[in-house]
Amino acid sequence: MKTSAVFSTFLSLLSLGSAASSERKSSSTSTTLPATFKPPQVFKNSNLVHVISVEKNYVKENINVLIENIDKTAQDEYFVPFTADQMSRLGGVEVKDRKDSSAGPFIAEAVEFDQESDIQYLRIRFPKPLAPGASQTLGITYYLLKAYKPLPASIKQEEQQYLFFSFSAYCPSAYTTSKQKTEVKFPTSNIPDYTKLPGSGDVKEFPQKQGSKLTYGPFDEKPAGATQPVSVRFEFNKPVTHVSRLERDIEVSHWGGNVAFEERYTLHHRGANLSALFNRVKWQQAQYYQPNTFALKEMKFPLRVGSADAYYTDVIGNVSTSRFRSNKREALLEIKPRYPVFGGWKYPFTIGWNSDAKNFLRKTATGGFVLNVPFLEGPRQQEGVEYEQVQVRVILPEGAENVKYHTTIPTQSIIEAGVEIHRTYLDTLGRTALVIKARNLLDDFRGRELTVTYDYPLMASLRKPLVIFGSAMAVFVGAWVVGNLELKFATRK
Amino acid sequence: MSLGFCFQSSFSANPILLFAGFESIIHEFDPWFNFRATKYLVANGFYNFWDWFDDRTWHPLGRVTGGTLYPGLMVTSGVIYHALRALTIPVDIRNVCVLLAPGFSGLTAIAAYLLTNEMTPSPSAGLLAALFMGIAPGYISRSVAGSYDNEAIAIFLLVFTFYLWIKALKQGSMLWGALCALFYGYMVASWGGYAFITCLLPLHAFVLVCMGRYSTRLYVAYTTWYALGTLASMQIPFVGFLPVKTSEHMPALGIFGFLQLLAFLDYVRSAIPSRQFQTFLWLFAGAAFGLGLLGLVIATSAGFIAPWSGRFYSLFDTGYAKIHIPIIASVSEHQPTAWPAFFFDLNMLIWLFPVGVYLCFQQLADEHVFIVVYALFGSYFAGVMVRLMLTLTPVVCIAAAIAVSALLDTYLSVKSPKPEENQAVEGAEGKKAAKSGLKATNKPVVGVYTTWGKGMIVSALAVYLLLFVLHCTWVTSNAYSSPSVVLASRLPDGSQHIIDDYREAYQWLRQNTREDAKIMSWWDYGYQIGGMADRPTLVDNNTWNNTHIATVGKAMSSSEEVSYPIMRQHEVDYVLVVFGGLLGYSGDDINKFLWMVRIAEGIWPEEVSERAFFTPRGEYRVDGEATETMKNSLMYKMSYYNYNNLFPAGQAVDRMRGARLPEVGPTLSTLEEAFTSENWIIRIYKVKDLDNLGRDHSSAAAFERGHKKKKVTKKRGPRVLRVD
Incomplete structure (x- = not known):
């Protein structure tokens, strides 16, 4: 494992300047x-x-x-x-x-x-x-x-x-x-x-x-x-689980001391289709007599210890068939799809959870920050899971700069990486978001690391409170001025 | 400060109750359509929404959705959504929709406060009214989070329009009248119940005139409201020219004309001597009445003015809908109110209500007349239709608040009049009175003297108020915060178990069927299928085409041979039924089945007959004793298909109806089971394509089951003599 990590160590320095982008070109995955x-x-x-x-x-x-x-x-x-x-x-x-x-x-x-x-x-x-x-x-x-x-x-x-x-x-x-x-x-x-x-x-x-x-x-x-x-x-009497697209958002909050994860899966079963349509009676009977089936019934997501507030939803809303156990030794999210997924069926869903920032975030001696998160988490299934397209987005606080990343995922799998602006929660400038697109990944790579280093000046962290304070003051002053205006016709006394 | 508290409490009480049990989810049926329309509005912009032709409902007819809805609700949440987005608050449109109703219930409380303050000088009445408004179950039923329906904002608009009306009337102010018209326009854009305002304001004006209280204030307020409000209301495509064409709007127009005449007479009276005025008055009144009547008759008979609509007739004759328009009667909200519902929805307020109205009689200024008129009008309609309880609730809250505050004001003052002093004063006055001889004009000094008596009354009131809060909390958490899409039950160990069959099946439809697969189901589920499963439906809760609904009813209640061609003609791919037999869920399709039969019978009396679904002894049965028509109906077959395989032979039981089912279950030849949810609540069937070998489906299915093909003796028809 150690050797493979050394081998596959892929160091891609990426900063916001144009020099970095030319550097990225040179380390691009294909050569003409x-x-x-x-x-x-x-x-x-x-x-x-x-x-x-x-x-x-x-x-x-x-x-x-x-x-x-x-x-x-x-x-x-x-x-x-x-x-x-x-x-x-x-x-x-x-x-x-x-x-x-x-x-x-x-x-x-x-x-x-x-x-x-x-x-x-x-x-x-x-x-x-x-x-x-x-x-x-x-x-x-x-x-x-x-x-x-x-x-x-x-x-x-x-x-x-x-x-x-x-x-x-x-x-x-x-x-x-x-x-x-x-x-x-x-x-x-x-x-x-x-x-x-x-x-x-x-x-x-x-x-x-x-x-x-x-x-x-x-x-x-x-x-x-x-x-x-x-x-x-x-x-192969197990589900042939294929995730055609996984979007993974990792949102870092310095003020909240929190790292929020959200993963959106588009999951397909690439196995055999049903020759006769789904029959609930047979399914319920099979639960007792022959529980081994090629339908996808359940997925287990072992999360990092300390994960909390897990949720599991799909496009209609919350899915109630999930269990989340979090204690000192493990944090395990077990989910069941709304229906058993047979071959040719599709089931997109979303999961998410929070974690304390101190589990992932560290301040360096030089004043910068280092974020170390798993590149891929996803379910751990006996039969394995394959991911066709993966997009990992690390949303850093507003004003974070000088972003560099390093990952132990094989180079060949990474297609593209860049920095975007993501606007949310009363942002004025928008947050710095590092977006890494990868393809053809497997659950074997769960737990491979993604390390992001960035600088976060003090003024950037004070920007939002100041902006909110300032605009609230402006509203009050405006209201006060408007309230004092005399709109009536002058009455002669 | 306290008002802020009321606002807070009414705003926060509801969602907390909701989130305790479920997530943020849109409730029931109609809200799903509103939610879908809002998403469309947010995604495509206002003008596209205005011109929205929806081809995913009412297949194959489609629906001119943009022109047949009240856009106020969607536009409101769209504006809120975009405003929050502009502040870069990443809010999901679903959460805006879910929380809109509680938010507006807070505004309703403020409106109730303002309106009550116009009625009485006591400041506590307004606060109490706001409090009552915030928690009265009659209104909370429509203001819980997730109840994203037109009523959610309409009640606020209703109360606020009334407030502005009173304000305009009191001051005779054109500004307030114009504001009133503005909010009236907003109300028209939001809810079909705007007709309540359209009728109540003229009635109020009419009563005032009859009481001899005509004034220029009334004239200014009414004409401003009517002229601007009618113009505003005509901007909504769905309303269009209705305000000048239908009978519902005629009282407002009539009173408008009447006030013009009065104003004219008023002017004439001031200009000519009174004797001539008498003659003028009679002539003028007679001519105006005659002309008006003649005009109305001609306009109605010529078809310029539509006669009253059916839904309106059912407001006066509760039996009308059941006979003539079963589709209206089939909605539980349109049933006449049962008397316990008043207590259930209003609790203590219902007995405080008459007291408040009585107190209004004591003062009887113009605004008190309004409360009296509103109370009468509202009570009548609340008695006729369950859903109109909603329009009664505000006036009940206001009247009850007036009553409670009068009681509290009397009994809560610590200072008690001193008996001796009064005695002395009375003695002195008595002497004076005896001297002046005007004893009758002296009011006897009234007051509560004992502290314990005050204490008793006040504490009794406090207990009542607390009980009221308890009741409201209980009703809200038990009756009104269930989203009905998700059912909650308790496991033996007391933990909550969520039965999520609806969403399981809808999600399955959404993910695993073709994008344009047409779903046939009873109309109750149309909006949910459109919203959650995102598939085209044949009929939905916007029951605009009775024949189409009857067609679905006929397909459900006929045998397979009759239904299959209907389904083929409508390109149905899947049929969805709701079955509560396994779980004992009462809202299933077998229980609604008679309505389908009745509605189908209304259109095809010779093909569908309600009588055929009852046994000779008049029972509605589903077990072995069920009638042949029942057993052969598509609905029965779809509900019970394969069901008996779940039980040991011969022991299949329908837990909902407590019936033991026949040992051999129904067979289906034109449909095949495609999906059944975990607790069997939703069953989806796929309509088979035409047989490859050109057989009819029943013989193909019999062949599949291994039956030998029956020798079909060629039917030659009755022999006839050849006559050449």
Whole structure:
């Protein structure tokens, strides 16, 4: 965990000046290359293990590869190919050195060279170039969202849900791979269908099944770009929760000593649709006989200790089916959607809570402030939650300036960050709001930190009381003046 | 200072009671429409709102909403919303709407204070009136947070208009008269009950004239109000030319003309000798009366003036609506008031009310005549229609405050007249009187002498007042702060359990059906579906088209074969019914079903018959003994479909009606169950598309159930002889 934090440490300094914006451009997530770009064949994958985990409702892939520089010069760029479709669903890319956890940050970013091309590349920059003939073990972790299709696409409410997933048995690589194998991990051992391949060596047939794991390979040398499409169909009797948009507001109040959180979810169930319409009798009976279902019934949000005043609403109003427990050890918000969410159904909702500012906010020696909050909280579900678009907005007090942030979320996931003005509660200038847009995040990243530093001069904090006092005085004086005006015609005495 | 307190108390008492139980939520039915209209206004601006044609209600007819509503309420909250936004206070339009009614109830208390102060010199009367106004259940029923209805601001406008009227009348001031007209215009923009003012002010003027109290003050006040007020009221599209066309507005016009004549006569009288004036008067009066009557008859018969509307007739004959317009009679608010309701809504005030009116008789200045007239008028209408209790409440509060303050003023003074002194004075006076011989003109000295007697009376009054507060709190928290969208119940351990089926189902509709899926339901739920589920409806609480409602009633009360074509013709996608059988919830559709039947029968007497829903012994049953028509009706089938599967075989019970249901539940072939809420209160059915194989639905459904297709013997019709 520590190493990954070090690796993915992404330092983006962002200040209000124009210099900062140019700096942001340079660290942008995509780089333009000529349309005819092909990765130079400077590496060889000596050994590769590809682990695909479909245990949750997103795919987590892990490529552990021993690379060797076969070129004559030192190299510092390694390319990983994806299809254009995968690229749009790719998230949470993290690269590290398996052997040396103290190696500096590997920066992974999408390469922009030809929008039309079906093959897109992810470029990994090494912290220091790899000498000719030297080798290094890379651990590349990434996630794919919206990876499954339910098969059958619609089932009855009491039936089991099966998901279908296709991938390549040979790990897609831009380089020649001498030896490789692909392991697929499943949530249960119930895998009714999977593609079988002719074996090699002492194995007659791929894959080998061990419990809830399938292993394709080991395979011998494959050229760059070799693929072998295979597909699996497995039981996944859990909701396929997909959050198409999450808006997370974090509002800091210095006067109130409070940090308020609000999260607005647009939640979809991407699993199997109902073949017959919802039947309440069967649902109520299933609650007793067969409580395991692919419908989403409940979500649990473990919040930071000290959270208070949780609420749970949707567009119509308060939803009464929630429980909030907050004590010294935990703060747990359990919510139930108004109705069980089946495949193809949608349920948008809002939750929010407050917390004491001292849990998150600290004053630095130089007089500035440091805010340290989780980038993403969200529900912790056994089956996982995926987020397609995430917008985190940190609303700082009116007059806060010199805003910089730093987050441990993978660089590749962050699309955009900027400072906006948010007007609320008798503001005159409006509050400084840091807006960070990210995409393709997973609940694996809940708890990753977002650190915001800013300056907040004393005058800025006194502005509002003074403005209110001044305007109230103006109203009183105005009323007094108007009250003393003689509007009647002068009466002759 | 104390007034501020009253304002505070009346403002704050209500929302607290509400928030103790529920969140900030719009209540009941009509407020949901007002809320939706307000959102539209805020989102699209005033001019679009004015021209709003709503195609999401009354499918496929639509509704010219902008021209058929009273915009005062929405515009008021829109203005408040924009004002707060301008101050960068991030307020949600929903919270503005929810808290508008309590806010205006505070203003009503102030208006009641001002109006009462015009009646009596005692300063305590106004404060008491404000206090009563703030907590009387009769008004709190419409001023709790969330009751976002026209009445929320209308009662304030009503009382304040009356205050301005009294002010204008007392001073004969054109300024006050114009202000009165302005607020009258606001009232017209806000509530259909403005007709109450339109009739009460002329009546007051008429009574004054009959009492021989015609004065230039009356002339100035009345003509200013009428001329400006009528013009103001005609600016509202929904009202338009009604003030000069309908009978409801004729008294105001008549009195206006009458006052002109009086003024003219007054002028003539001052100009010519009295003998000639006598003759002139008779001739003039006869001619004016004759001409007026002739004009009225001609105008009515020619159709320039509409005769009284049905809702108005039902104010005079309580049985009228039940026979002629069942749709009006089906609303519980339009029923005649039961007598306990007076005590329930007004408690102690109801017996203080006559005392206050009596005290008005004692002084009987122009403004006291107003209270007397208002009291009579208001009492009558409150007796006819439950909802008009609302218009009675202000005058009851004022009269009761006058009475209580008279009592308190008498008994609360610590200084008691000394008997000996009085005796002495009386003795002395007696001597004087004996001398002057005018004993009758001397008033005997009246006073309360004993302190304990004062103490008794005052403490008794204090106890009554406290009991009144208790009663008001109890009524408000029990009867009037339930939003009716959310039901609260108690779990065995005493904790509150919230039954939220309505919103569960509406949210499901909103999220999981097509944006333009048409929902058919009984009209009660139209506004809620529009507001919460945001889906087009066939009929809603704006019952402007009786035939359309009857069509829905017919679809609900007929068999599937008859209903299906109706639903197809109206492009219905989903049908929503409310079923209280599992929970014992009384406001469900089976209980309202007879109204649907009656309304449908009003239009199609030969196809729907109310009698067919009663057993031969005249009972309305839902169990095995129910009539065939009942069992085959769509409503019955939708309510009980699949219900018996919830129970062990043969033990299905309808807890609402305490009926054991037949062992085999109803079957549906043209509809399929789409959603049922947790406690079965809302059931939504999807209307099936036409069968793919061209079969009719009942045979398709029978096939699905595994029944063999019945050999359909070809119907050849009765044999007839060929005649060539």
